[in-house]
Amino acid sequence: MSSKTAKPILHSAAWRISLWATLAFACGTMLVFVFLHGFVANDIQRRSDAWLAGEVEVLGDVAERTPKDALYDRVVGEVAELAGKEVPNKDVSESSSNDSVFFLQTSGGGALQLWVGAGNGEANLRAIRASRIVPDHPTDLDVHGFAVPFRVASIRMDDGSYIYLGLSERDELRVLRSLRLRFVLLWFLLVLFGFGIVFYTTRRMLSHVREITEAASRIGHSDLSARVPTTAQKDEVGNLALTLNHMLDRIENSMHQLHTITDSLAHDLRSPLTAIRGKLEMSLSIGSHGDQAEPIVSVIEELDRLTDFLNKSLDVAEAKADALRLTRSDVDLDELLRIMIDLYEPSMSEKGLRIRLQSAGPLKIEADAALIHRMIANLFDNELKHLPAACTVTLRLTVEDDSSSLIVEDDGPGFDPEVLPHLFERRVKGRESNGHGLGLAFVDAVARAHGGAVAASNRKNGGARLDVILPLFANSAGHVNASRKMTTTSSLQP
């Protein structure tokens, strides 16, 4: 489970959702600001234009009325300078030199007649001459030597001269710049904050989903009595948990019923079997006459086979329904195989069979020891019963990722191709087989109950091959891996 929490945040759904949501939010607010910025800029321009138009008219008026004597320049110049001090949007801090406003009067011939402002006005005059300035329409004017353009309004006097009043756009641009700066700062904080909120809430919500997933996967393997965690909220996630729990209730119920049925079936059959077997054994010990003993002995042997059949078919039935009850402990497969070989070797060499084990040493898995013992015994029985003389059985035990892999190969005739696709179904057996066809079904059932898988195939150069994969740990993800691996190597599972 720890591997899931350690998963990098960048790959989580919460991260992606918050990233996209934040992107949309950022774009939206940016668009709104662009619109607002345009509106504010327009408004500032409109106001300075209105001021320019008003002032230039006043100056025109003053120039008109002032007699063209020696004092004319001083009077008009002072009025113009006064006007320059009432500039809108003016930055109060820098009042020293007034270079944000200029006043310029040209004579009818276009020569500089009167100049008020910074410098000598030559550059301004050249710029005015270069561009056509229509009276009553304030226009932008780039003047050489000034970084920011001027907004210039003009008026034509009756005597054919022109009065130009220029206002630097510096203050206007400063206002807009500070607006932009503040917005970007605020916008950045807002986006960061929004991302944080979205990420936190989606992560919280999705962590519920993750908890449910983890709990649900645990339930499948260990016990059915556990439930996924529910939340108090009645939202989608809360409903998901409730629905899952309802489903688990129903599954647990039917599983319980299955256990009850198999248990009572087992019980009802076992008691009479016990009584019959006991009585037969007693009669065998009382009157052990040779001719009478033989049929009794064969009946006892038949009973034992019947019991074995009963056990196996109930186990297979339960395992098929994923209801086999496991009591897990550490099982060393390597040691188990060596003991099994020791047990089976005499019978095998009696039949002319050889057996080899390839193993890298102790290999412990968490499994139900009794079931694994019976499973391995079934594999050995299967080889012992079906292989003709002079064959070799090879067992290979390896670890792959978090699963153990046991490969049982022989160089015998292999599986009957007709039977191969149905090998792990109940009562499927080869034509010459005299078993009850439960052996491999049981092997498959036990492997599945442990979250593993079994696959059968025929080797290219003759002989049968069985792959048994068992996860190393009860809760390892080997369950999924093993099943996936199996389906790629062969498609035998019905």
Place this chain on the structure above:
Amino acid sequence: MQLLLVEDELDIQSFLKSSLEEAGYQVAAASDGKTAELLAIDGVFDILVVDLGLPDMDGISLILKLRQLGVRAPVLILSARRSVDDRVRGLEQGGDDYLTKPFALAELLARMRNLLKRNSPTGNEATKLRVLDLELDLLRREATRSGQVLQLTSQEFVLLEYLCRNAGRVVTRSMILDKVWGMRIQPDTNVVDVHIYRLRGKVDGKGQQPLIRTLRGVGYVLKDR
């Protein structure tokens, strides 16, 4: 030996009672938990044989109750359930044993003997086992018959040792699998027979009295007479 048999199936109870009596036990039988409790309080028993499925209570609860009442005798549990309950395993660790139905009578008797032996303080463990002219040196892991050393593998020695320890008594295939190989399995092939057959080839030489006898349908016995 006083024995308390708790089994609700009368059919099984009656044959168990008679065969246990034949084996030399004095048997008191109860067919439900209540009766068993009363019997256990009144009498002193050396061993108890308890079926898990009783009409009025669970066999495990009965055992726990009897333990509380001060009954110290070992208990052999009979179970018709398929998978062995964890609680039964717990009891098994506490020195008791279990058998699943159907079982061989020989196995029931052998397990009871084991429980009784475990319960009674034994003297120092012998280092040599002797059955007729067969002798096993447990320290040197060496077996001799009439003074002749037998060439046994270590596994064959363990098997012979098990037969010697139960000399004169029947041992079943599943008992051999359990005690010699440590597995409760039921192979549908004759793996145990082949081991016995090989062992017999080494132990019972030509002209010697055969020691290892096969009781078909039951198991094997090492003759001690």
